[in-house]
Amino acid sequence: MVLAQLGGSISRAIQQMSNATIIDEKVLNECLNEITRALLQSDVQFKLVRDMQTNIKKIVNLDDLAAGHNKRKIIQQAIFNELCTILDPGKPSFTPKKGKASVIMFVGLQGSGKTTTCTKYAYYHQKKGWKPALVCADTFRAGAFDQLKQNATKAKIPFYGSYTESDPVRIAIEGVERFKQENCDLIIVDTSGRHKQEASLFEEMRQVAEATKPDLVIFVMDSSIGQAAFDQSQAFKQSVSVGAVIITKMDGHAKGGGALSAVATTKSPVIFIGTGEHIDEFEVFDVKPFVSRLLGMLLLFPVFDIFESGMGDWSGFMDKIHEVVPMDQQPKLLQKLSEGNFTLRIMYELYQNLLKMGPIGQVFSMLPGYSAELMPKGHESQAKLKRFTTIMDSMTNEGKQKMLFIWFYLLHKLDNSNPKLMTESRIMRIARGSGQPPREVMDMLYEYKCLAKVFWSKMKGLKIPKKSEMSA
Numbered sequence: 001m002v003l004a005q006l007g008g009s010i011s012r013a014i015q016q017m018s019n020a021t022i023i024d025e026k027v028l029n030e031c032l033n034e035i036t037r038a039l040l041q042s043d044v045q046f047k048l049v050r051d052m053q054t055n056i057k058k059i060v061n062l063d064d065l066a067a068g069h070n071k072r073k074i075i076q077q078a079i080f081n082e083l084c085t086i087l088d089p090g091k092p093s094f095t096p097k098k099g100k101a102s103v104i105m106f107v108g109l110q111g112s113g114k115t116t117t118c119t120k121y122a123y124y125h126q127k128k129g130w131k132p133a134l135v136c137a138d139t140f141r142a143g144a145f146d147q148l149k150q151n152a153t154k155a156k157i158p159f160y161g162s163y164t165e166s167d168p169v170r171i172a173i174e175g176v177e178r179f180k181q182e183n184c185d186l187i188i189v190d191t192s193g194r195h196k197q198e199a200s201l202f203e204e205m206r207q208v209a210e211a212t213k214p215d216l217v218i219f220v221m222d223s224s225i226g227q228a229a230f231d232q233s234q235a236f237k238q239s240v241s242v243g244a245v246i247i248t249k250m251d252g253h254a255k256g257g258g259a260l261s262a263v264a265t266t267k268s269p270v271i272f273i274g275t276g277e278h279i280d281e282f283e284v285f286d287v288k289p290f291v292s293r294l295l296g297m298l299l300l301f302p303v304f305d306i307f308e309s310g311m312g313d314w315s316g317f318m319d320k321i322h323e324v325v326p327m328d329q330q331p332k333l334l335q336k337l338s339e340g341n342f343t344l345r346i347m348y349e350l351y352q353n354l355l356k357m358g359p360i361g362q363v364f365s366m367l368p369g370y371s372a373e374l375m376p377k378g379h380e381s382q383a384k385l386k387r388f389t390t391i392m393d394s395m396t397n398e399g400k401q402k403m404l405f406i407w408f409y410l411l412h413k414l415d416n417s418n419p420k421l422m423t424e425s426r427i428m429r430i431a432r433g434s435g436q437p438p439r440e441v442m443d444m445l446y447e448y449k450c451l452a453k454v455f456w457s458k459m460k461g462l463k464i465p466k467k468s469e470m471s472a
């Protein structure tokens with residue numbers, strides 16, 4: 001079961017449980033069994049799934065819950081928390097500091113996407129003002145140095161390697177030394193990909209680690225690895241001190257559950273995910289937004305509680321509006337917000353603004369609790385926003401209105417976690433029209449659903465305070 005289906009299945013199980021007139025032991029068990037089945041089909045390790053089920057049952061003791069308790073909410077929250085626990089080792093990874101040289105060593109199986117990920121990681125930080133450098137200590141695979149060199153040159157990142165030197169330890173030491181002298185603050189060492197059985201390569205990896213004393217060892221794992229994830233991550237963990245995990249190829253049709261639950265084996269957090277072959281198809285991984293998204297988010301994740309918690313929380317957002325939106329545009333924007341009138345057209349304008357980093361984009365990026373985690377972020381997701389606007393460009397105005405209606409209906413009447421309910425033929429038509437894959441159309445609709453939900457359910461009728469009424 002691929003991850004998107006996994007999310008759909010879990011959400012459906014929760015929805016079914018919520019629809020029951022009375023929530024008793026039987027209903028809860030059916031819901032948990034359904035979730036268990038879905039997780040196992042996605043390759044999440046059996047022990048983790050079993051523990052999760054036990055923990056939820058411990059938290060949700062139906063006999064002890066007094067009649068006044070909202071059992072549905074308690075169960076939903078417990079499931080959400082337990083899924084987060086699977087993905088959260090509870091300790092953050094080492095965080096490099098800008099301006100201070102840190103050595104980051106990458107390890108992983110051959111073909112996992114390690115070399116590509118080294119460059120993505122360097123590029124991500126370079127854009128944020130770091131001075132990264134790449135060292136190719138992979139002397140095992142022919143062409144490894146050329147690949148890194150090519151990637152690094154494209155991204156204008158300094159690199160070090162050798163065609164003739166066969167000792168990876170020596171190359172690693174020389175490269176790290178050189179880049180320290182050049183005041184690079186993120187020295188990334190790519191090592192040979194290896195397999196669990198290759199004892200000599202594991203020994204070599206250990207020696208590179210011993211010689212370069214990395215501040216952080218990142219284990220790169222292909223999301224399609226399945227149940228083998230445990231053995232493999234264990235083998236790496238035993239040889240070097242893995243401090244963080246990056247999961248690649250999350251854009252594919254992989255099940256992903258195995259790789260994700262490898263977090264529990266390495267006891268190291270997933271810090272990024274790779275979402276494509278391109279250098280900027282790389283996203284920061286945060287557990288709660290990920291699980292929220294997996295589950296169709298709005299069912300469970302209380303990010304929007306902030307909207308219900310009084311005006312105080314709005315002050316930053318409102319200040320930002322007054323600060324960045326030109327005076328003459330403020331009334332119109334505030335009007336739109338208070339009407340909860342969020343159409344695909346507004347989303348289109350918003351994305352256009354975000355692409356230009358115009359004032360409305362900045363304002364939306366301030367939305368409390370929402371934007372930081374779920375909005376496609378300015379520079380990092382420019383390509384994605386462009387793809388979304390291309391899709392929207394290809395839809396007629398009438399199409400945009402219809403879509404609105406369908407989504408509104410789905411949001412309120414049906415299982416709102418599965419964009420597939422938006423008829424396949426419609427999605428295929430939009431995909432063809434925009435030259436984008438259907439999955440991209442579904443992603444776009446998902447984003448729309450998230451944004452629209454906020455505006456419909458929370459902002460409609462909201463009394464927008466005037467600046468003079470705020471912060472006094």
Ligand code: GDP
Binds near residue numbers: 250275
């Ligand atoms: P290495 O042997 O572990 O260094 O793996 P490479 O970096 O050479 O990557 C192996 C293949 O996976 C290449 O074709 C990459 O373009 C591809 N790849 C790496 N990361 C991703 C990703 O996040 N998504 C997709 N679709 N392909 C990826």
